Amino acid sequence: MHRSNAIAFVSSGMLSPKKRDHVLARRQLYLNYGALSLATMLDAAGFTTMLLHGEHRDPSEVVDELFGTGVLPSQQPLMISIPSFYALPWAQTFCRLVRQRDPEVRIIIGGRWVVGPDVDWLRSKIPHADIFVPGLGEPILNSLLTAKPDLRRLQSPTPDFTLNHRLVKNHLQYQPSIEASRGCGMGCAFCEERDIRLEKLRPPELIARSLSAVQAQYDGSEIHPYLQASMFVPNVQWGSRLVEAVMDQAPRIPWRTESRVDALTPDTVAHLAQAGLEVLDLGLETASPTQILHMRKSADPDRYLSRASELLAACRRHGVRAKVNVLLYAGETTRTFEETRAWLDDHAGMIAGVSVGPVMAYGPPKIASILLDDWAASGAAPVDMNSAFETGITSVHLSRDFDAAAAEAASLYLSRRYMDVNAYFQLKSFSYYPRNYTRADFDQDVKQSNPNSLPFREADRSVQSCVSSAPDSTVTAGSI
Incomplete structure (x- = not known):
């Protein structure tokens, strides 16, 4: 099997929009500037690299694109960023599909807000990944390309370089x-x-x-x-x-x-x-x-x-x-x-x-329980006690x-x-x-x-007409 020498960064997409699912929400593009910072550093060091965003595309479509263009399979690790817990289901499917296509692929997962709270919990959700980076990637980036990466949580100052947006697939859209x-x-x-x-x-x-x-x-x-x-x-x-x-x-x-x-x-x-x-x-x-x-x-x-x-x-x-x-x-x-x-x-x-x-309470039980206990003192309660473990996202009454x-x-x-x-x-x-x-x-x-x-x-509707047509469910008590 021929392998490229490219380092691909994939920003996990979402199977459905973060708030409300409608066509307008699916049009939105969010540049993963954290992943682009890492890609820019490797590009400056002479590596062939690129950043592809999953957006609201089906994970299988992105997998087909990476293999179809020859970016994968690669001698280098596949870097996957999970920018929010809403992107976790997409990342789970994507990693499974990539592993099926290339059993020897080395998958590295980053995204400090998702990885950092509880690495063991996330590892149980994405068993097809090899390495989980719980903190910022810049100070340990070079080691991630080795067999024994340094996974210490080190602080990293704000980069003093300009991000190379040309490394983003379809960068002119972002x-x-x-x-x-x-x-x-x-x-x-x-x-x-x-x-x-x-x-x-x-x-x-x-x-x-x-x-x-x-x-x-x-x-x-x-x-x-x-x-x-x-x-x-x-x-x-x-x-x-x-x-x-x-x-x-x-x-x-x-x-x-x-x-x-x-x-x-x-x-x-x-x-x-x-x-x-x-x-x-x-x-x-x-x-x-x-x-x-x-x-x-x-x-x-x-x-x-x-x-x-x-x-x-x-x-x-x-x-x-x-x-x-x-x-x-x-x-x-x-x-x-x-x-x-x-x-x-x-x-x-x-x-x-x-x-x-x-x-919302974001994070696995180790983190979410702290917030939920604090909010309970104000009369709030989780909608589903199991959602923190299942998804890392807990809606609240x-x-x-x-x-x-x-x-x-x-x-x-x-x-x-x-x-x-x-x-x-x-x-x-x-x-x-x-x-x-x-x-x-x-x-x-x-x-x-x-x-x-x-x-x-x-x-052409005034604020007053908007108020007069407000749904009954907003009028929970009195004057709303």
Whole structure:
């Protein structure tokens, strides 16, 4: 059997979308920039490598492509990244099929949020894999190509190189990524990076160089890079330096990033907007003082919400579209939900869109039980006690007011209240839809989707009409 010398990275896809299964959700593309970082390092070291995303394709189709193009079988290991527990079923099938085609294949599984919590549990779910990497891959990458890999969990600083997007199969369909920093360490109860120290931002001059280098990888065409950072917290001086660093760029490159609502100052936003920031994903999560404390978002809810108001006002003033993330949390009641809704109503003119969903417990029992025990004190309970062991994903009844079904209905209700079809398309097409996906394509897909599953309202419907037609399941107690 002839074997290539290629190192293939496969980002596990999903058998069904993460939230709601409809055509629009299956169109979304998520660049696995962690796997691309490893592929870029090996490419720079002289290896032949590539990154293929499973997306929502059948695993057998991806296996056929890898063997049909001669990438597999290979003398080198097959690197598989599992970016979330939602991708686990896809990875299980993919590994089984690859092993059937090539019994001698050496399969290495990475994805620290899935592998790290309990390696033995994951090994029982994917018996066809050989090696499981529980931490970051960069510091041990070279050893993974040897017979005795180093599997220590070592910290790795934010890469100082530009990701090589040309290594991605069909890279022109994906919006690019630029890593700005790693870690967070803010201690939010639900966050996987709550205890991982926030690293210093890469120098703005390096960010500007990466912006230009990435655009060259796309042959100078329009791109919308995502500056990846769990918490993007530049100060005014950093923002000012970025403005200077990108002044010579032509054309101006619009970009997107994410942060907390209490992490950026209005003056910093002014500089970032001048430097190309067009969309800002903001982790508000809740506007209920009670839930802010339960989430451990802040010890001072009033100050937290005041800073959120100032930041949203600054975004509107400087032309930055703010997309607000809302999390229905353990212990959610009609009163806490109403507090969030009222706050969002007061700021609706400053919000470009929202992303709303109920909290989930991610991880095998070793990890999920810690969260579930904590949430039980607030009146929350798992929908299925066995789901943590079976899938690593546990849905939760948030409280007596919000069982899992009511929480899902309330999530859709809030999404539609603050986001119409135009806003949804603008936000998704900026970062997540294929770069050649047009509004006409989108409109056609909307027609083919079940309207009850879509998180936006029609453009010609007012917020009031959306409220009047809210499903009964959202009216769990009183005023919703």
